[in-house]
Amino acid sequence: xxxxxxxxxxxxxxxxxxxxxxxxxxxxxxxxxxxxxxxxxxxxxxxxxxxxxxxxxxxxxxxxxxxxxxxxxxxxxxxxxxxxxxxxxxxxxxxxxxxxxxxxxxxxxxxxxxxxxxxxxxxxxxxxxxxxxxxxxxxxxxxxxxxxxxxxxxxxxxxxxxxxxxxxxxxxxxxxxxxxxxxxxxxxxxxxxxxxxxxxxxxxxxxxxxxxxxxxxxxxxxxxx
Amino acid sequence: xxxxxxxxxxxxxxxxxxxxxxxxxxxxxxxxxxxxxxxxxxxxxxxxxxxxxxxxxxxxxxxxxxxxxxxxxxxxxxxxxxxxxxxxxxxxxxxxxxxxxxxxxxxxxxxxxxxxxxxxxxxxxxxxxxxxxxxxxxxxxxxxxxxxxxxxxxxxxxxxxxxxxxxxxxxxxxxxxxxxxxxxxxxxxxxxxxxxxxxxxxxxxxxxxxxxxxxxxxxxxxxx
Numbered sequence: 001x002x003x004x005x006x007x008x009x010x011x012x013x014x015x016x017x018x019x020x021x022x023x024x025x026x027x028x029x030x031x032x033x034x035x036x037x038x039x040x041x042x043x044x045x046x047x048x049x050x051x052x053x054x055x056x057x058x059x060x061x062x063x064x065x066x067x068x069x070x071x072x073x074x075x076x077x078x079x080x081x082x083x084x085x086x087x088x089x090x091x092x093x094x095x096x097x098x099x100x101x102x103x104x105x106x107x108x109x110x111x112x113x114x115x116x117x118x119x120x121x122x123x124x125x126x127x128x129x130x131x132x133x134x135x136x137x138x139x140x141x142x143x144x145x146x147x148x149x150x151x152x153x154x155x156x157x158x159x160x161x162x163x164x165x166x167x168x169x170x171x172x173x174x175x176x177x178x179x180x181x182x183x184x185x186x187x188x189x190x191x192x193x194x195x196x197x198x199x200x201x202x203x204x205x206x207x208x209x210x211x212x213x214x215x216x217x218x219x220x221x222x223x224x225x
Numbered sequence: 226x227x228x229x230x231x232x233x234x235x236x237x238x239x240x241x242x243x244x245x246x247x248x249x250x251x252x253x254x255x256x257x258x259x260x261x262x263x264x265x266x267x268x269x270x271x272x273x274x275x276x277x278x279x280x281x282x283x284x285x286x287x288x289x290x291x292x293x294x295x296x297x298x299x300x301x302x303x304x305x306x307x308x309x310x311x312x313x314x315x316x317x318x319x320x321x322x323x324x325x326x327x328x329x330x331x332x333x334x335x336x337x338x339x340x341x342x343x344x345x346x347x348x349x350x351x352x353x354x355x356x357x358x359x360x361x362x363x364x365x366x367x368x369x370x371x372x373x374x375x376x377x378x379x380x381x382x383x384x385x386x387x388x389x390x391x392x393x394x395x396x397x398x399x400x401x402x403x404x405x406x407x408x409x410x411x412x413x414x415x416x417x418x419x420x421x422x423x424x425x426x427x428x429x430x431x432x433x434x435x436x437x438x439x440x441x442x443x444x445x446x447x448x449x
Binding site: 050051052053066069070071087088089091092095096124125126129133135138165167168169 | 331353401
């Protein structure tokens with residue numbers, strides 16, 4: 001491949017640029033929570049955490065730390081203006097009831113139908129963890145996935161059929177990777193942005209299912225992060 | 226006079242015997258009943274079913290529950306420890322000596338609420354078609370398919386909180402609330418461990434769990 005893929009911060013930055021004023025957004029653990037660092041500063045976006053927060057603010061400094069305030073990743077956090085706190089049934093009513101505009105989730109694999117596998121990596125001797133992933137996959141209005149385009153061994157993560165157990169079916173709308181921004185459409189995978197310097201043939205070679213290109217397919221560029 | 230306060234942790238855990246099912250509240254260390262869970266590790270009850278969001282805090286507080294094989298089953302949304310090495314509970318899940326019911330977190334909370342609200346089962350879109358709902362009834366409403374999930378009740382619930390009064394009313398700080406109301410409703414005996422327990426009533430609009438759902442209140446040190 002002729003170019004270096006985006007790093008985790010750059011993938012998170014690109015995903016964050018699509019968040020808009022007034023949206024209620026849930027960020028999954030791992031790369032998705034990095035998106036909060038790169039949300040457009042001039043837009044008021046309310047971040048939801050499934051343990052009962054709407055309006056999650058920045059991670060607490062050591063002076064601000066209060067052990068009764070944690071986010072879904074068990075980090076000590078602050079609250080933004082306009083925040084509210086609730087129990088878990090209300091937090092999940094917000095998800096299941098279709099009140100969350102966008103969720104950004106990590107992923108192992110996505111297929112052209114928008115099926116997502118992200119909860120069980122089938123690691124021997126490590127217990128499974130589903131958390132709120134299945135609730136988010138089925139309940140959020142827009143499900144977007146941030147993940148590497150390929151595994152370390154080069155096998156693709158945009159695949160014809162998921163090999164890992166699915167989290168949800170037909171749920172993914174858009175995928176941000178280190179190489180492209182890909183929409184899930186009735187035709188399957190459609191690239192809407194391709195990394196600067198990467199050819200369409202090279203991108204297809206890294207993708208495990210047929211890839212189409214939007215008529216206005218753009219160039220994926222990000223700041224150095 | 227109504228007074229749900231108990232004098233000590235032994236009184237708080239009275240009646241927990243072999244085969245009991247126990248809900249353990251908490252998320253990321255908030256609302257976690259550290260004192261009650263640690264004490265559970267020291268009593269002799271076996272063949273327990275533990276209901277909690279994650280196995281991690283329970284095993285951290287009371288490793289003997291798993292080491293002495295006193296837990297028959299866990300009902301959780303997370304059974305994974307943080308470290309690379311498997312914990313005792315993970316080894317028992319792997320060799321089949323510990324039963325696991327893995328539940329998506331929102332379904333988990335709602336099943337406990339349903340148990341306390343007199344709703345035996347409900348339909349939800351979550352986890353439809355996945356490994357976690359295999360064999361469950363599916364029904365279509367307004368053109369979308371939903372899966373039938375049943376209520377989840379338990380004999381006891383342990384809940385960590387900031388404040389409680391002698392009537393059993395509970396008030397939380399920050400993100401302590403999480404599964405507390407669902408677990409209090411969904412259990413026969415809800416036991417609160419609170420940092421502040423008062424003779425004076427909590428102002429009614431500040432009550433997060435009405436005392437009707439609470440049976441016992443234990444004052445714990447504010448440092449715990």
